[in-house]
Amino acid sequence: MKPFGIGICLWFDSEAEDAAKFYTSIFKDGRIGTIARFGKEGFEHHGKPEGSVMTVDFTANGQKFVAINGGPIFKFNESISLMVYCDTQAQIDEYWEKLMAGGGKPQQCGWLKDKFGLSWQVVPTIMDEMQKDGTPEQVKRVMAEMYKMVKFDIETLKRAYKG
Structure with missing residues (x-):
């Protein structure tokens, strides 16, 4: 059985990819993993253009993160x-x-x-x-x-x- 893990999700307006690049450049073993993009589905909820970055998985110093472009709602x-x-x-x-x-x-x-x-x-x-x-x-x-x-x-x- 795979052990339960805890991850960190960082909410951005539209800077998720830039932030992931910034953080992976600072910490050892920094790397960007999967970049998921918005599709047509759910546009009425997210309002983001099709093909724009939705989430970026990245690792910095052994810690896994997800950066999400969730809009300006949360700071x-x-x-x-x-x-x-x-x-x-x-x-x-x-x-x-x-x-x-x-x-x-x-x-x-x-x-x-x-x-x-x-x-x-x-x-x-x-x-x-x-x-x-x-x-x-x-x-x-x-x-x-x-x-x-x-x-x-x-x-x-x-x-x-x-x-």
Whole structure:
């Protein structure tokens, strides 16, 4: 029996293919799979031209996604974000720069919105270790520094942890 899986579906107005190309260019092993197109059927519901892109299956860093051109009804908001865990400052810098490309907007505490409005968190893996293994005072210092940051700086977090 095939195990149950969970996938991620991202709703776009009409940018599904552009978004899939953007995300697959950023993450390792990124690839686009099946592109399904709208037919004449259901036009009264979707209003999309026959032959235009309906869905794009893609994989980024081993995670499977479906991007759908569902129209302008729904917009991304901060209640859902995708997290990119990074071991080094170079990784944080790289993913931050790539996800910000083309009109992204930085936000506090490692969050950003990409050019499509999707929220991301680019976070150092060491944060989990510090919060799990640190004393209450160490965690307090790290959190105080974290709240001052937009893009995370691992060395500043380490200094705060050490006191």
